Amino acid sequence: MNKKITLGILGLSIxxxxxxxxxxxxAKSPKEAxxxxxxxxxxxxxxxxxxxxxxxxYEIPGEDSLSTAFVRKSLGRHKVVYDGIQGDISxxxxxxxxxxxxxxxxxxxxxxxxxxxxxxxxxxxxxxMEEGRNIERQxxxxxxxxxxxxLVYMNGFQGSDFDILGLSADGKELVKIDGxxxxxxxxxxxxxxxxx
Numbered sequence: 715m716n717k718k719i720t721l722g723i724l725g726l727s728i729x730x731x732x733x734x735x736x737x738x739x740x741a742k743s744p745k746e747a748x749x750x751x752x753x754x755x756x757x758x759x760x761x762x763x764x765x766x767x768x769x770x771x772y773e774i775p776g777e778d779s780l781s782t783a784f785v786r787k788s789l790g791r792h793k794v795v796y797d798g799i800q801g802d803i804s805x806x807x808x809x810x811x812x813x814x815x816x817x818x819x820x821x822x823x824x825x826x827x828x829x830x831x832x833x834x835x836x837x838x839x840x841x842x843m844e845e846g847r848n849i850e851r852q853x854x855x856x857x858x859x860x861x862x863x864x865l866v867y868m869n870g871f872q873g874s875d876f877d878i879l880g881l882s883a884d885g886k887e888l889v890k891i892d893g894x895x896x897x898x899x900x901x902x903x904x905x906x907x908x909x910x
Contacts, residue, residue, distance in 0.1 A: 740791035764824035807833025811889035
């Protein structure tokens with residue numbers, strides 16, 4: 715009987731040690747969570763809080779890129795559940811007027827989202843329009859460390875064909891991009907994060 719109790723206490727002690735070790739090694743901020751996935755130094759330029767975590771826009775000093783991650787907080791720990799990078803961002807934004815990236819729907823996040831950088835100084839607003847159903851949504855414009863980032867939550871949209879319009883203050887169309895997100899669909903079932 716004493717042997718069973720001793721083994722039970724030993725087993726419980728091991729489980730507690732593993733839990734304590736995991737908790738101590740967990741990220742206590744979005745920046746720490748991102749640094750666990752990236753060996754280079756990062757500079758966060760904006761955190762967009764959502765009801766299910768935050769969208770973090772960050773740069774790697776010395777690189778012409780915009781990195782983005784969705785970070786979820788659970789049990790006091792921060793965890794990256796999806797991320798991506800736009801390279802040569804200054805050149806692309808200047809040449810195209812607006813860049814665009816799509817993050818698909820991931821379980822337990824505020825995704826899907828469409829976003830990018832505005833490179834045309836005359837673009838005052840950005841709209842995403844769904845082809846076929848004539849549904850549109852105006853983007854939130856975020857001023858972040860000398861960059862203008864546009865962001866649209868894609869809930870309620872369907873399909874994979876969208877027009878992204880960059881408009882002047884008086885509504886004149888300055889930029890139009892065919893934003894085909896295939897093989898994704900805005901209304902598809904959420905994926906399970908590959909980071910977990």
